[in-house]
Amino acid sequence: MAGFFDLSGKVAVVTGGASGIGAxxxxxxxxxxxxxxxxxxxxxxxxxxxxxxxxRRTDVSQEAEIAALLDHAVEKHGRLDILVSxxxxxxVHEIASADLARAERYFQVNSLSALSGIREAAKRMEAGxxxxxxxxxxxxxxTPGWGEYAMSKAAVVAATQTAAIELGPRGIRVxxxxxxxxxxxxxxxxxxxxxxxxxxxxxxxxxxxxxDEIAAMVHFLASDDASYVTGQAYLVDxxxxxxxxxxxxxxxxGQ
Numbered sequence: 001m002a003g004f005f006d007l008s009g010k011v012a013v014v015t016g017g018a019s020g021i022g023a024x025x026x027x028x029x030x031x032x033x034x035x036x037x038x039x040x041x042x043x044x045x046x047x048x049x050x051x052x053x054x055x056r057r058t059d060v061s062q063e064a065e066i067a068a069l070l071d072h073a074v075e076k077h078g079r080l081d082i083l084v085s086x087x088x089x090x091x092v093h094e095i096a097s098a099d100l101a102r103a104e105r106y107f108q109v110n111s112l113s114a115l116s117g118i119r120e121a122a123k124r125m126e127a128g129x130x131x132x133x134x135x136x137x138x139x140x141x142x143t144p145g146w147g148e149y150a151m152s153k154a155a156v157v158a159a160t161q162t163a164a165i166e167l168g169p170r171g172i173r174v175x176x177x178x179x180x181x182x183x184x185x186x187x188x189x190x191x192x193x194x195x196x197x198x199x200x201x202x203x204x205x206x207x208x209x210x211x212d213e214i215a216a217m218v219h220f221l222a223s224d225d226a227s228y229v230t231g232q233a234y235l236v237d238x239x240x241x242x243x244x245x246x247x248x249x250x251x252x253x254g255q
Contacts, residue, residue, distance in 0.1 A: 005222075008034075009033070010035070011074075011077040011080055011082070012081065012083070014026045014029070018038065018044035023211065024211035025084055025086060025215040027215075028218070028219050034082065034222075039056050039060070040055075041060075060087045063112075080121060081128065081129055083118075084133075091190055099148075107155065110152035110155075111153075114159060115159050117131070129173070132176070133160050133174070133175070133176045133177075135160070136150070137179065137235060138150040139153030139157050140178055141241060156176060157176055157233045161231050164231030173221075173230040174230060174231065177218055177221070178234060181199040183195075203238035203240050204238065204246075208238075
């Protein structure tokens with residue numbers, strides 16, 4: 001009998017899979033038995049080979065490249081069962097300094113790529129397929145300094161829910177994962193060690209999250225064990241979203 005969350009015989013595509021959360025997802029799905037195609041704008045062919053995965057350089061802001069990526073997966077492995085749309089760009093900008101050209105770039109990479117992924121995956125998936133979009137805690141609740149990014153991730157959640165309704169009759173599930181503070185190369189580049197320090201106060205668990213902890217949720221959603229789960233946006237944020245922590249109250253009181 002296969003183990004829980006077994007992905008043997010399935011074919012998965014992970015965008016933004018060269019580093020951070022995407023790399024953790026790709027490696028975990030491969031270890032669970034799936035054939036994995038990693039897509040990224042950064043050349044990660046060598047590390048993909050080390051992980052026993054395939055690699056295809058892909059610019060997810062170009063819908064034709066997303067279609068070509070999924071065609072590649074089907075041509076090489078014979079099918080498509082799992083799509084994880086994880087590629088993203090981000091930075092800190094207050095709403096007062098919002099730049100529409102920059103915001104359009106966020107939507108192109110973060111939102112429209114997920115929309116294209118849903119559309120193209122649906123053309124190639126059979127019943128039992130699973131589409132998983134990486135959204136964000138910022139797409140669920142306000143986060144100072146992240147307005148443009150938050151808008152793009154809120155759109156991902158909306159597209160996920162709508163697609164789940166439309167594709168449900170075909171047996172294709174669509175879900176989103178919404179990380180909070182996670183230690184990734186992108187997060188470190190944008191925040192330095194500030195996020196690590198902040199999460200010690202903002203999370204009831206008192207620490208920042210790790211990419212493997214997001215990958216664990218994606219693994220579950222990709223598996224047949226989640227066969228009755230669709231249209232959900234799962235917060236994986238160390239409890240950041242549930243309320244004010246004891247540590248935060250202590251700081252407010254000067255304790």
